[in-house]
Every structure is written in C-alpha cells, then in structure tokens.
Amino acid sequence: MKLTSLPKARILVLFVLWLALLGLLAMFAPAFFQPAVLRSILQFSTVLALVSLGQALVVLGGGAGIDLAVGAMVSLVAILSMLAVRAGLPGFLLPPAAILLGGLLGLGNGLLVTRLGLLPLIATLGTLFLYGGLALALTGGGPVPGVPAWLFPFGRGTLGLVPWHFLAFVLPVFVLVALILSQTAWGRWVRAMGFRENAARLAGIPVSRVRLLLYVTSGLLAGMAALVTLAWFGSARPNIGQNLELESLAAVLVGGVSILGGAGGVFGVLAAVLFIVSLKTAMQFSNIATTWQVGAIGLLLILVLLIDRRTVRWNA
Amino acid sequence: MSWKKIRIAGVLCGAALLAAAGSAMAAEKPKVAFVPQIVGIPYFNAMEAGGKKAAADLGVDFVYSGPVDTNPVDQLQIVETLLNQGVQAVAVSVLDASSLAPVVEEAKARGAKLFTSDSDAPDSGRALYVAQATDEDLGHTIIDELASRVGGEGTIGIVSGEATATNLNTWISFMQEEAKAKYPKLKLLEPQFAGGTAERAAQIATDLMTANPDLKGIIAVASTTCPGVAQAIETAGKVGKVIGTGYCSPNTAKPYLKNGAMGFTVLWDPSALGYLTVWAGKQLVDGVTLTALNKVPGLSQPVSYDARTGVLLLGKPAVFTADNVDQFNF
Amino acid sequence: MSTEPIGRELVLGLAILAACLAFALASPFFATPANALIIGRNAIELLLIGLGLTFVLAGGGIDVAVGMVMGLAAIAAAHGLLMGLPAGLALTLAVLAGTLLGCLTGMVVAIGRVPAIVATIGLYGVYRTAIFVWLGGQWLSGLPSGLTDLLSGTLLGLPVALLVVVLAYALAHVLLRRTPFGIHLLAVGHDEDKARLMGVNVVGTRLVAFALGGGLAGLAGAFHVATYRNVEMTIGSNTALDAIAAVILGGTSILGGRASLLGTMLGIILLRVLQNGLVLVGVPSLWQTVVTGLLLLGVLSLEGHLLGLGDRLRNFWRQPA
Incomplete structure (x- = not known):
C-alpha cells in the first residue's frame, strides 16, 4: 500500500505542476500556445523520452539498477554506425545497424552487471567513460557527416504537428513496454524483482536473465535515439548524448519511478519528459536566461521528491 | 505545506x-x-x-x-x-x-x-x-607572429577546447597549413583538447612542456584555455623560454602579457x-x-x-x- | 565489518609501479623529480575531494554535486582575495563555504530523506546555476597571489600541499578508525536500521559525513585558486565523476560500510600517473577517458574473478584428503 502510493503521489504533483505551468503560460505568454511550439516540444522530446524509457526499466528492475551510460551509448552508436557507413555499409542497413549496435553496448552493461557482478552504478560509470571516450577518441572530436539524405524526412518531417520519429518510435515503444509491464509474466517479474529481489529469486524468477534483458533494452532504445539524431542533424556527433544520463534520471524520478525499484509506470516517465522539455521551452520563450534552467530542473527534482515523502507520510 | x-x-x-x-x-x-x-x-x-x-x-x-x-x-x-x-x-x-x-x-x-x-x-x-576575420587570417597571423618571435624554428604545442568545435578546428588547420608552407623548421605538435576547463588546459600545457623540453610556444586556441595555458607557463617557471599565445581577449590575457607568460595574443x-x-x-x-x-x-x-x-x-x-x-x- | 580490503591496495600499488616503469622506459621525461612534482600538484584537488567522498560513500551516500561545491568555494575564496582579505581568511572562507554547502546537501539527504544520488543530481543543477549567476559571465583570472604564496610554497623543505594532504589523510584515518563517529559512520553505511537499533544517531552521522565532504571540497577550491589563480564558469564540471571513479577504484564500497583511505589515495595517484604519462608518450588526450573507464571496469571485474579463484583454491585445500 505504502509502496504504490509513493509514485502515485509523485504523479499527482507532476499533474499539478503541469496545470500550473499551462495556467501561467495562458495568462502571461499566450503566444506560447501555437502549433509550432507544440511541434518543437515533441521534436526535442524524442531522444530524452527514448533513453528515459530505458533508464526507467533498468531502475524498475531494482538491484540498485541505474544506467549512467545511456548518453554515452547514444554518442557511440551514432559514431560507430556512421563509421560503418563510411566503411561501405549499405545505407538502407543503417537503421537496423544503429539499433543493433545499441543493443550490443547495452549487452556489455548487462554482462558487467549480471555476469561479473559489478554494481550497476560502477559498471555504467565505467562504460560512461569508456563509450563516451571512444566516441570522441575514434573521431578526434569531429562530426562524421554523410547520413543518407533519404533519412532526413524521418528526422525533420512531421505528420500534422507530430514529428515522424515521435510517431514511429516514442508512441509505439511506450505503449509496447506498458503492455509488457502490465500484461505479461515478464512485466510482473520486473516489478517483483525490483520490489524484493530475494523473494523473486525464491519464487523462481530468472532474475539475472531478466536484468540482462533490461540493460539490452536500454541499449536498443539508446540506439533508436542515436538513429533519430542522425536523421535529424545529418551527421554523427561524438558528444550528442552529453548530459542525457542526468536528464533521463531526473525524468524517471519526477515521473514517479522509485529509485529503489519495483514501483512506477512508464507513462509517468513520458509525462515527466514532456514536462521537462516544456518547462525549458517555456523559460526560453519567456526570455529567462538559460542559466536558470539547470537550477530549475534540479530544484524540481528535489521538491517533487520532498513533497511526495511528505504525502506518503500523511497517508501512512 | x-x-x-x-x-x-x-x-x-x-x-x-x-x-x-x-x-x-x-x-x-x-x-x-x-x-x-x-x-x-x-x-x-x-x-x-x-x-x-x-x-x-x-x-x-x-x-x-x-x-x-x-x-x-x-x-x-x-x-x-x-x-x-x-x-x-x-x-x-x-x-x-x-x-x-x-x-x-x-x-x-x-x-x-x-x-x-x-x-x-x-x-x-x-x-x-x-x-x-577570415579563418585564414586568424590561423596565419598567429603562426606568423609566433614564428617571428622564435626565429622561425622550434616545437610548438597546441591546446584547444572542445574537440567538436568546428571553428577552432578550422583555425588549427590553417595554422598547420601556414607552418608547412612558410616555416619548414617550425614543428607543430598534434593538437590536444582540454574541454571547457582551465584546469585541464593547465595540466595538458604542463605535460606538453615536460614531454618537449625544447618547446618554444603554446597556442591556446579556445578562449577558455587561455588562463590555464598562461598559468601553466608561469607555474613551470618557463616565462621567457616558452611563449604563450592564443585567441585571448586583452582583459583575460592582461596579467599574463604583463608578466611575460604570454608573448602576444590575437583577437578582434x-x-x-x-x-x-x-x-x-x-x-x-x-x-x-x-x-x-x-x-x-x-x-x-x-x-x-x-x-x-x-x-x-x-x-x-x-x-x-x-x-x-x-x-x-x- | 571495518576491515580494509588490503588486496586492492596491493593491486593499485603494483599497478602504479608497473605504469611508472612502462612510462619511464617509453619517455625520458617521465621519471624526473620535476614531473613527479607536477603529478602531485595535479592530484591535490582530487585527493582532497576523494577523501571527503570516501566518508560520504562509507556512510552509504554518494555526492555527484561535489565538484560544484568546490567551484562555489573557489569563487568565495577568489572574491575574498579580490576584496583584499589575507590569504588565511580567504582559505577559511572557502572551507566554510564548502562545509555549509555540504551541510545543505546532508540536510536534503539525511533529514529530507531523499536518496543521495537523486538529491545530489538535483543539487548539481542548483549549485551550477548559482555558479553561473555568481560569476555573471566574468572569469576571475589573474587573481592576487596570496593563496599561491600560502599553499604552493614549501615548509621545512617540503611542499605545503604535500603536508596538507598527508595531514588530512592522517586525521581522516584517526577519525574513521579511532573515534565513535567513524565506527558509527561505517555502521550506518553497513546497515542503517541495525545502526539505529544500536542507538546510533543516523541523521547526525550522515550530516557530518556530508559536511566533511563539503569542507574538503572547499579546501580543494582554495587549492584550485592557489594553483590556477583563475575561476571560470565550467569549474568542477568533471570532478565528481573522476573522484567517484577513483574512490571506487580504491576499494571503498559504494553500498557503504567499507572504506579505504589508502585505496582512495592510490586510486587517484594511479589515475593522474596514467593521464600524465599518456600525454608524455604522445597519446592524444581524448583517449584519457577511455583509459579511465577501462581501468575502472578492469580492476573491479578482475578482482571479482581473482577473489572467486582464491575462494575456490582455499576450498580445494580445505577439502579433507
């Protein structure tokens, strides 16, 4: 009871914050409500949403789960897949190659955690350095151009107001993961092992295998995010995933996932991603100096967690 | 509450x-x-x-x-x-x-x-x-000025900021072009990247001086690397032996120009x-x-x-x- | 419970020796007194911050905002110097600022009961904005040399910085192993609920650990000002992750309850030796993060295997003939 009320309280807080933000904007900056702004928010949400979903799954699975390498994976996948194209990989194979590479990098994280028994924070801190460093070192820091032009509409085009990559990647994967989490044995396993790992083991859940799969999934999602950046910018940049590890963690926690694992859902995470991007856009739109954005998001994270601690105590 | x-x-x-x-x-x-x-x-x-x-x-x-x-x-x-x-x-x-x-x-x-x-x-x-200014002018000026101060020969280190910055990389390539074309005895080392912090710039500049005792000059390409490079030359006691330079604003470079850690800087x-x-x-x-x-x-x-x-x-x-x-x- | 993992320190010591030997053979400029001094000077901030983080981690916490605390403390010291304060006061100001910010972090974690990793990610953003706003786009460069004279000089023929670091580690050792606070801290890190049942003031112990971490980050900020005489906006942005990597490398448990001060020291020295040596043998600096990552993963996973092997061997010998 107590454990389920925790994320719910946080989602309530998030809901109130949404209303407050929209209300303030309606009153003071009505020009914000134009189709182009909505399009822009969705456009900038895709990458964060994809890696946050992976982050959320890893955190949900418990065992001190955390994936600090999400941003580094996005950077390295972008670089490696473009280097492959330059080395002669046919252009039409770029999308599956990018996603697959992401899965491989995620597999690396998963093996370090499940086979070598490294704590997730240590393993992914190591691969944050390793993957991120490789992305820079392999290119000398420069971008790798040459993304096939037929990919650009996917990165820059929209259907109505909704960017293609949001439609094709974000919506399906969030729905799919939500279904898996709520309807399948796998989903119940993830929550069970995040909630109480020993009990889950005793109940016969293949904890290590499920966990390995969670890290692989996080890698696959990072690969998709990398593909989106390629189609969007037209070149691979070695630092494109910069700061995504902290931003995705903030989104996951504000979205109601418990850092201890087991509790939380993926649509809260999507709502949090959209809120964070909207907040940044709104501050930008109101000409508040960008230097206040990092502080505002940091404060948001702390406040949301402090507030739901209090509500939980009231309920208990 | x-x-x-x-x-x-x-x-x-x-x-x-x-x-x-x-x-x-x-x-x-x-x-x-x-x-x-x-x-x-x-x-x-x-x-x-x-x-x-x-x-x-x-x-x-x-x-x-x-x-x-x-x-x-x-x-x-x-x-x-x-x-x-x-x-x-x-x-x-x-x-x-x-x-x-x-x-x-x-x-x-x-x-x-x-x-x-x-x-x-x-x-x-x-x-x-x-x-x-044109990228050519910027790259060439710094090499010409430096070459005239070291007599057209010697080893020169390059400390840049973010490795991903297009403009900085372009300037570096024009420096290399000018050195190759006009000063065959001037040896430019591979550029090193310090990211955004003066601390890393100082460490890298120090290590460059250690690795190359005959170093004649260090170019701070990003304005963020200027104070670090200059401070490293001062701390290493190489004022007068190694000429610090770079694209540094007069206000940032003033104390170092005055004490000799920097010989000159180029900017607009x-x-x-x-x-x-x-x-x-x-x-x-x-x-x-x-x-x-x-x-x-x-x-x-x-x-x-x-x-x-x-x-x-x-x-x-x-x-x-x-x-x-x-x-x-x- | 509080035994130090001696094996790790031995591994690190040997790794440092091996790295030094390799670099000495590869570059004539590595094994010189001047270069040793440079490596030492470049390690000071990380040594102090790593020491503070060892306490924080020992108590089961973590602090990814510690680099920003160093930055804010450095700005405080720099402004002190610019206002004409004597170096001693500027130093005090930095340590005080660091301690206060550490207390604030500790309060959010220990009293607000927000998990340390979450709280410090949030505070990272908040402190970072504070640095932006306080500096207001102006770098503080070419600062007065007061702190430099105080901290970069020599005392009795030895570098002051070396004395400070040795003294800090010695005091920390006494604090961690010989005082109730140290025992309580390790107990809290090991098992918070049990510690509470034993009558340990969990909140207070946590708070002190974070305050200590902040104070040492403040001291590091003063050294930053002394060494570079310059504070820029990006100060400390990579410090926390480097320091955490080094502390883990040194054998302190990220789950709390186990700390190795010697390990922290050796881990940081190994990192700096590698960074310095690689530049000296001509490896582009971009490869340094790759090396850090490989080192962290390599040492920790290898150790797991070696320990497993050791256990198996021991069990083998124990089997009755």
Missing part, C-alpha cells in the same frame, strides 16, 4: 513571465537575436554588450540567449524557440557546421532570416556570415562583432542589399561584403602585446 511551496514557486514564475511578456508587448521594433555557443564567458558577454549598444542605436529589440553547455541540441532548441517567438532575424555562432541544417527551412517558411556570426556553417543555406573586438551582427540583422530584416563596402555607423572602419560567399567581414585580426593591451577594455 507542499501546496504553499508550489504556490510560492508559481508566483515567482508568474512574476518572471509577466516581466518578460510586458517587455515583449511594448515593442513593435524589429527583433534581432544572437545565439552564442555558450553563455557565461567573457568573450560572448562582450558580443552581447556590443549587440545591446547597436540595438539602442538602431532601434532594434535585441535578444541574447545560448546554451549552458557547448551542446548543439540545446543550441538548436534555443534557435527554434526564438523563431517561434517571432524573432525576425536570428544570428547563430554555430557549434557544429551541420547543426543549423534542420531549422534553415523552418526559418524560410516563417520568413525569418537565419544567419551566422562568429562561427560559420557555409553550406547550410544561411543568409550571410558575419566574420570577425568582440563587442564590435556583436554590434556588426545586430546591424547586419537589421539590414536583413529591412531587405537592404549590402554593397562591397558598407559604412556602419558606430564602427570606425567600413565593412567589406563578399556577395559570392556571403561573408560580411569585420576586418583584420588585432595583435595584443604588453605594450598596447592597456588601450583595450574587452
């Missing part, structure tokens, strides 16, 4: 938004924006100051906003938001030459002018490029560049066709424009030394 906190936060946000909305409503003047590579460094602050002055002189509304990290995604988001705000001309100091491509079409659709200043994206379809007047940027934005909004030589009120020299490449050139880079540094304040 918790609601109170939210309400207080709400009121604070509201006040800020109100202030912003108020200023936006009051103005019917054309809006020109400049997006730097990063906010919070003296160089771009000086450009902002110049832009503000131009805005006051020319009757323009000036917006200055940039990312807190040198991150092309954040920069792009800012450009897009500015376009959505209805800014008629947006100047960008691009972090990466292709990062502008996604918004060029959008700007055209909105009838807004997207152009570059300080760092260019030549093939992006930008309206024009406001250049502080960033506030004049900011001024010219806003002026160019105004011309674009007004639909004025630029001529080969343009008289810009507020700038002492006429400014040349190359219609073929779309480059509006501020002038030749200036060289600052211990003797003339006191005449400048930027």
